[in-house]
Amino acid sequence: MYHPYFRGKQFELITVRETAELMARVGFVPIIEPVKETLNGLDRALTAVCEVGGSVIVIVNPYHGDHAEDGAGISALLKKKYLGKKGVSAGILLKEHMTRTDALACYAAHKDHEPVFVHAGFTEGKAFAEDIVDFLPETQHVFFEKHCGTLYRKHYRGSRRILLRDGFERRRNADHPPVEMFSELHLTYQDDGMDGFGDFLIVGDDYTEGGGPAYAVAIHLTFINPEKDDVMYIYHFVSDTKDTPTDPAGKFAQALNKLIAKLNTGASHLVETSSIGEFRKLHAEGHFPGLGQVKKLSLIHHIQTLADYLG
Template sequence: MYHPYFRGKQFELLTVRETAKLMAEQNFVPVIEPVKESLGGLEKALKEICDAKGQAIVIVNPYHGDHQENGTGISQLLQQGLFGGAISAGILLRGNINLADAVACHQAHLGHNPTFVHAGFTEQKGLAGYLHNTLPQTRHVFIEEHANTLYRKHFEGSTRILVRDGFKRRKNAEFAKIPVEEFSELHLTFKSDLGMDGFGDFLMVGDVYSEGGGPAYAVAIHLTFIDPDADEVMYIYHFVSITNDTPTDPAGKFGQALQKLILKLNSGTSKLLETSAIKEFRDLHAKGHFPGLGYVKKLSMKHHIETLADYLG
């Protein structure tokens, strides 16, 4: 049902590992686009998913990161047969892929239950024609920004998942002006309004890929919640440090952002689910500990998955 889209950086893969059991229980299927040359972290995450009897989709031809020129290493990892039928080969269809490339990639990965991930492809009619009688047995993930209703119509009868980027990207300091905003209502509308079989998002990281920024002028903690008083739409809080004029003292800035989060939690009006991630934020506050910005992002991603698991479960 829910398909969170991860770029395979260190803390994204750690999030997958730490939530693998929960995702398997809820039939959540993560989509992972490997972006780092070393595939050790990916292999550990996939093993964790298999041990939990879950499923995942792994992009075999990434657009971003170290494998964008050649995804052979990813294909070889799947071909080792370590994961049984739990891991689907994701074929990423960007604007730079033509129909012949898409067909060749599909043929090469027939043994790995391939999934098409549509993200800018322009030969949708030809692909639907190629699949023809097998279309009902195929799965298609549509990145909403690149696949409108007419585009998706070509694949009616297949399993269709719509992924929406609910995170509005800004500089961290700018989030201070918008402490809370709407994130998505796709969890409510994907089936009834849009005729999809599942939905997904880019968590609270967003679809814009970067290798990793420079020093942070401001530190922000992004946390999602479902608002029962607003038709159960999902919103997102941005807890931002007060100091944002120099790129120094990330620990102090994290402490400022965390203090805002704790005050909101203790007010009793936050509507944030008390997830394991929130408990860890409380522990960090009690200890006065800064675990690093990557770890903070991991906690926010875990909270997002735990929130949707609680709602959909």
């Protein structure tokens, strides 16, 4: 059903760990693209998923980060600790400059890990579908929507197909509107002939190695709007102070005040997730937990919101 796509930074992996039980219970399958050289965080996340009987797809040839040139370390981890463990699949990222021969070789190398093809700029989609026609019904394919139009996806009809859509509009925090549409894919993926859907949560598909100083602090929270046919929208609660890189705690307090004010209207449509409870607690205590923790709370809220709606 739902496949949240995580780039494997610290707080993304912590999010996977902390929501593993919930995702397993409602049938969500996270996709993780490891981007950090050390794989300890990935290992802990996979262990958490396995312990609750969940499923996860791990990209073995990342496009971004420290493993972009060589994913051998990821493959070695899967082989050493997760070979034969049901639910851990190897994700093969089909990138722009990848050949069909490369893709088939990667598939063969990870055949014992229930490989999943993740289409992200691959230019030989039709020919590759013909290459694997004999076992196409046994395969699973995840499509980055911006790279894979309807015709491209049509070549893989008969397999299990997942569509990934980036609902997060990336811009400077200071430039975010108070609220905007996020996605309707949770409502329409079956109409598109897909078996499941995914997104990049409240981070977006654009990858950056690290953030600079926060001139503005924003809290991003998604919600299902019953007044708009259950389309998903996203709030951006942005600090009033936007012209200095100092005082992130003060700017977080400004953004948090806006969130609490919206909640107090009784008409926010925000699900009372554990993250909302934590934001209420932070407001009451006047505490700033750090921007990484704020991001994690927003990620968890997104997953819990979709679980509440779909589960």
